[in-house]
Amino acid sequence: MLDIVIKNGRIVDGSGMPGFVGDIAIKAGRIVQIGRVDAAAERVIDAEGKIVSPGFIDPHTHFDAQLLWDGYAKPSIEHGVTTIVPGNCSLSLAPLRAEHRMKLVGMFNQIEEMPIIAFEKGVVWNWETFDEFLQRIQSDLSINVAPLVGHSALRLWVMGAAADQRAATAAECEQMQDLLRSCLEAGAVGMSTSFVDFDEKMQPVPCRYASTEELDALCATLGEFGRIVQIVHEFYDTDLTIARIDQLAELSLKHGIPTTLSPLFVNAGDFDGVDRIMARIDHQFERGARVWLQVQTRPVDISFCLEVPSLLFIRLPSWYGIIRFGSREDVIAALSDADTRAQLIAEAASMASVWARLRLRQVSTEANQALVGKTLEEIAELRGSTPIDVMIDLSLEEDLQAHFLAADMGHNDVAKVGELLAHPHVHIGASDGGAHILSFSTFGDTGHLFRQFVRDSGALTLEQAVKKITQDTALIWGIPERGLLQTGYVADITIFDAGTIDRGPEYFKQDVPGDGYRYVRDAVGIDTVIIGGAVSYQQDSGYTPAKEGAVLPGPVQAL
Amino acid sequence: MAVIAGAVINGARVAAAHEGHAELVVNIRYSNGGTSDVPLGAVAAELLMRSCNATTLEQLEGQGWQKVQAALIESHNTHNEREQ
Numbered sequence: 001m002l003d004i005v006i007k008n009g010r011i012v013d014g015s016g017m018p019g020f021v022g023d024i025a026i027k028a029g030r031i032v033q034i035g036r037v038d039a040a041a042e043r044v045i046d047a048e049g050k051i052v053s054p055g056f057i058d059p060h061t062h063f064d065a066q067l068l069w070d071g072y073a074k075p076s077i078e079h080g081v082t083t084i085v086p087g088n089c090s091l092s093l094a095p096l097r098a099e100h101r102m103k104l105v106g107m108f109n110q111i112e113e114m115p116i117i118a119f120e121k122g123v124v125w126n127w128e129t130f131d132e133f134l135q136r137i138q139s140d141l142s143i144n145v146a147p148l149v150g151h152s153a154l155r156l157w158v159m160g161a162a163a164d165q166r167a168a169t170a171a172e173c174e175q176m177q178d179l180l181r182s183c184l185e186a187g188a189v190g191m192s193t194s195f196v197d198f199d200e201k202m203q204p205v206p207c208r209y210a211s212t213e214e215l216d217a218l219c220a221t222l223g224e225f226g227r228i229v230q231i232v233h234e235f236y237d238t239d240l241t242i243a244r245i246d247q248l249a250e251l252s253l254k255h256g257i258p259t260t261l262s263p264l265f266v267n268a269g270d271f272d273g274v275d276r277i278m279a280r281i282d283h284q285f286e287r288g289a290r291v292w293l294q295v296q297t298r299p300v301d302i303s304f305c306l307e308v309p310s311l312l313f314i315r316l317p318s319w320y321g322i323i324r325f326g327s328r329e330d331v332i333a334a335l336s337d338a339d340t341r342a343q344l345i346a347e348a349a350s351m352a353s354v355w356a357r358l359r360l361r362q363v364s365t366e367a368n369q370a371l372v373g374k375t376l377e378e379i380a381e382l383r384g385s386t387p388i389d390v391m392i393d394l395s396l397e398e399d400l401q402a403h404f405l406a407a408d409m410g411h412n413d414v415a416k417v418g419e420l421l422a423h424p425h426v427h428i429g430a431s432d433g434g435a436h437i438l439s440f441s442t443f444g445d446t447g448h449l450f451r452q453f454v455r456d457s458g459a460l461t462l463e464q465a466v467k468k469i470t471q472d473t474a475l476i477w478g479i480p481e482r483g484l485l486q487t488g489y490v491a492d493i494t495i496f497d498a499g500t501i502d503r504g505p506e507y508f509k510q511d512v513p514g515d516g517y518r519y520v521r522d523a524v525g526i527d528t529v530i531i532g533g534a535v536s537y538q539q540d541s542g543y544t545p546a547k548e549g550a551v552l553p554g555p556v557q558a559l
Numbered sequence: 560m561a562v563i564a565g566a567v568i569n570g571a572r573v574a575a576a577h578e579g580h581a582e583l584v585v586n587i588r589y590s591n592g593g594t595s596d597v598p599l600g601a602v603a604a605e606l607l608m609r610s611c612n613a614t615t616l617e618q619l620e621g622q623g624w625q626k627v628q629a630a631l632i633e634s635h636n637t638h639n640e641r642e643q
Contacts, residue, residue, distance in 0.1 A: 237596060237597075302580060302581045
């Protein structure tokens, strides 16, 4: 008796080959047959009209803390994601000595905007080593986790307070190598480092004090296992990005390791820079190096409220002067004064298109809750007003705490971003899942990929898009037996509707320990998600109690 | 050194930063014709505008790169003072 049979779906297997109609049989957590399956099964899932693909893999996340209270890494699974990679950007929660806990919490708070209260309320600190951390999360995993070791965490463990003061000595480098080796043996997928991040005191994070020799030594240890290094490069500067590409290429060739850098944004008016970067990536692949550039699918939004000065107003001198230099009372007085208000509205006319599509994100009064999620144009229609008047009125009604979202303000050239996403040397990722939770939602990038770049713009075929976020990711990261629908592989499977898959609207949700909130998006068009052969999520009934998630690649020995 | 000494602000634009805030991206032009973007947060941008006596972004054009550097350093120090 089979455990599950998925019947009559269109199988897009992750290889990039054309999809075909067929059945998939699952037993004991693995795919045992693909084609026509007539044998009896405990459960039959009708997938007629749906796409059946490998589970999606999200290679750039910061779910490290969330996994301690939520083994689903919600809402990743409902977006079709079956494997996540936490520990990016030099930050992991292990290895971590007890005396360094608050230092690392401070870095998570500063860099990834994880609220400190979430750590206080949601985390029982009962580990120090990487192995202990994996044991701590493993018993409760619904999603697969391929954890990176953070370079800053390695430095803190070995160097203590000196970690963010100086380069390591040769002896300390050796200790870090031994420590990294133990993490890789315990199941880490690789190591992360950063060249740009700051800690809670606005000082460079510990890994930024590393010498090139230190990074080289750690990459030599990664090479013993053939494991990946992830870096955050100077993504705002084309020339520095190219220099990092060259540096990674040398590390890749010398140690035989894959490397990845993230993120790359497409800035308006700077396509030349993007083209230069891609030409360098192509050149390094031609040499035989593996330097995977991560590009995110979603555009970048700007959020603001009038209580805090935003550079969005810097082209409007009267507005900027009041918001930047006035006290709260001054701002309220200016917006309330009829003459000043008229002058501000006249000046704002030059940005009328921006105001009209601003979306109301968050308010505190009950009276305006129903307006959250609407554009100012929609609210203006309801109120018989104009968008800019609505922005002012809502700000006054909410004591300047009305939060607005200017969507699609960056990384928003669909043609150029689509061209990049389809590039064979571009790795789709950089979602930042689980981070920046009070600024924007990091969920639903895969739905956005299918809606925007497959269905709407046609930059990628369905098969290409599936391959990019399944088999390609598994191969780049060395995640075994995943990313492909193939007999003998682990049954991580996402069933979705190609005609509707998308990300839902962003909203504020209270589900963080300490009664905290975060921005999330629901999934659209995801029917069923199977992880390790067990149904973990279904659109109609939600999450199941299944706990078949695994740590990947799992414990290994060096060659 | 001559190349750096001659570097000036070529232009500036508001952009969406990775973290969801607006930032000011200042384009620097070097005397050899090369250009480079430098992103400034809200505090550094304001310091730059003030030190250049600029009320519009266009008025930043032609200003020396040292003013950008000074704004970045001062904004960093401002943060540290706030922390203390």
